[in-house]
Amino acid sequence: MAERGVVAAGHPLTAQSGADVLRAGGNAVDAALAALMTSFMAEPLLTGLGAGGYMLVAPPGGAPVLLDFMVEAPGHGAAPEDRASLDAVVIDFGDAVQVFHIGASSCGVYGMPAGIASAAERFGTIPLSELAAPAIALARDGVEVNETQGYLWTLLGPIAVATPESCDRYCIDGRVPRAGEVVRDPDLADGVERLAADGAAPFYTGDIGAAVSDWVTSRGGMLTRADLEAYETVPRDPVHVRYHGREVLTNPPPSAGGILIAYALALLERGSGPPAATTIVDAMEAAQAERTPAFLEGLAEPGFLDAFMRSRLGSTTHVSVLDADGWACSVTTTNGEGSGLVVPGTGIHVNNMMGEQDLSPAGWFTHPPGRRLPSMMAPTVVLDEGAPELVLGSAGSNRIRSAILQVIVNAIDLGMDAQAAVDAPRLHFEDGLVYAEPGIEDSALAAAGRKVAWFRERNLFFGGCQAVERHHGTGEFSGGGDPRRGGAVVTA
Numbered sequence: 001m002a003e004r005g006v007v008a009a010g011h012p013l014t015a016q017s018g019a020d021v022l023r024a025g026g027n028a029v030d031a032a033l034a035a036l037m038t039s040f041m042a043e044p045l046l047t048g049l050g051a052g053g054y055m056l057v058a059p060p061g062g063a064p065v066l067l068d069f070m071v072e073a074p075g076h077g078a079a080p081e082d083r084a085s086l087d088a089v090v091i092d093f094g095d096a097v098q099v100f101h102i103g104a105s106s107c108g109v110y111g112m113p114a115g116i117a118s119a120a121e122r123f124g125t126i127p128l129s130e131l132a133a134p135a136i137a138l139a140r141d142g143v144e145v146n147e148t149q150g151y152l153w154t155l156l157g158p159i160a161v162a163t164p165e166s167c168d169r170y171c172i173d174g175r176v177p178r179a180g181e182v183v184r185d186p187d188l189a190d191g192v193e194r195l196a197a198d199g200a201a202p203f204y205t206g207d208i209g210a211a212v213s214d215w216v217t218s219r220g221g222m223l224t225r226a227d228l229e230a231y232e233t234v235p236r237d238p239v240h241v242r243y244h245g246r247e248v249l250t251n252p253p254p255s256a257g258g259i260l261i262a263y264a265l266a267l268l269e270r271g272s273g274p275p276a277a278t279t280i281v282d283a284m285e286a287a288q289a290e291r292t293p294a295f296l297e298g299l300a301e302p303g304f305l306d307a308f309m310r311s312r313l314g315s316t317t318h319v320s321v322l323d324a325d326g327w328a329c330s331v332t333t334t335n336g337e338g339s340g341l342v343v344p345g346t347g348i349h350v351n352n353m354m355g356e357q358d359l360s361p362a363g364w365f366t367h368p369p370g371r372r373l374p375s376m377m378a379p380t381v382v383l384d385e386g387a388p389e390l391v392l393g394s395a396g397s398n399r400i401r402s403a404i405l406q407v408i409v410n411a412i413d414l415g416m417d418a419q420a421a422v423d424a425p426r427l428h429f430e431d432g433l434v435y436a437e438p439g440i441e442d443s444a445l446a447a448a449g450r451k452v453a454w455f456r457e458r459n460l461f462f463g464g465c466q467a468v469e470r471h472h473g474t475g476e477f478s479g480g481g482d483p484r485r486g487g488a489v490v491t492a
Helices: 012-023 028-042 112-123 128-141 147-155 164-170 186-198 207-217 225-230 257-269 277-289 293-298 304-312 397-412 418-423 442-447
Strands: 005-009 052-058 065-069 087-092 097-102 234-236 239-243 246-250 317-323 328-334 380-384 387-395 427-430 433-436 452-454 464-470 477-480 488-491
Touching: 005 012, 005 028, 005 464, 005 477, 012 028, 012 128, 012 317, 012 488, 028 052, 028 112, 028 128, 028 186, 028 317, 028 328, 052 112, 052 246, 052 380, 065 112, 112 128, 112 186, 128 186, 207 225, 239 257, 246 257, 246 397, 257 277, 257 397, 277 397, 277 427, 277 442, 317 464, 328 380, 328 387, 380 397, 387 397, 397 418, 397 427, 397 464, 418 464, 418 477, 433 442, 442 452, 477 488
Parallel strands: 433 452
Antiparallel strands: 005 317, 005 488, 052 065, 052 328, 065 234, 087 097, 239 246, 246 380, 317 328, 317 387, 380 387, 387 464, 427 433, 464 477
């Protein structure tokens, strides 16, 4: 029987480091921070010091808060005409392909060091140096590549070898690592150690920030020292939406994902009983139809969330934590797929968020400097009578909102435990087409006239949802690690 809580994450080592902190007496935020820093080494192409994200914290008896440390558009003091071209890379998922863009122009203003430091200062009970120790040790001693990470190395290989510096950092004998091989990253160990000792300042106003900015701008990027100096973590009130007797908390504007999930849940709330696949697709279609240029522009305006709901009612990784004292923490982070720009001596592989087409549907480089990118990332907490019942979030670019929506439906409407809710086959609607995994009922979709693109097997294209839950009848903890992305659950 778990006594201290439960952690779900995208790698067994990530989840284990969080559970170890719970056993040592830390709270859910402490555990999430330890897991997050471990993920830099365990899941190196998905997150890191050059990434950004969001953390949703629901403290017992207190007001929930969303810490926004998402990537910002760069360019303060830069000349747009000096911007280099984006470099296109085609990633083949087997049953679908997606084009990503890398290079210096894809680099946005990272938020990870600021987010970690802010969360530790605001909610932490264990010194950051202690929380970082396992991540530092793993980076120095090495991590054996498992099957999932081996597949991701192969999938994202063109990015890993994009520059001499990225190849030096990641490759073994000039090629990407394979399952069973051990990878080490002493630069990352030094970078995390510096964060733990000195906080976020060196990464924004100090020597590390200066080195990163100079490296990127000298290669045609727009990430200036002024961009880094202006960056800060922003606390926000989460979105609240009722769904079938529960209250769902998720990511507010200027992020896009949470409000679209809330809108889809509000539409499904109007029905009775578990929604059918066709009903879920209808809700997905209605949510996607709202993601217009006007919607994206309005996200940054005060009061947009209330006005929107009243009038209508990327590669990523995630950590979910619940503890015995009633704390819930859900944190989603992304490096995009990485820009290929690895800055020697800093531990930073800069994100490629400015090259993510999902984040720039109105066109490349249309976000003004300092604008937070409208991510689909949506760390989420489901409350039952005010107490956290389910904590979840997902990786998967534009499929994040679909994954989270379906796991909530599976858990609340179909009564599945967290692992079954995560394992269940998924679908995703985009641009008039339903993408579906085997096991989705096809006759109703066909009768509704839906065009379906079938995947041959479960696929990481459909996200990587990590979920934990506490059964209020028994007090037991359990969780669901997404097999699509090597997810793992560890209880404490």
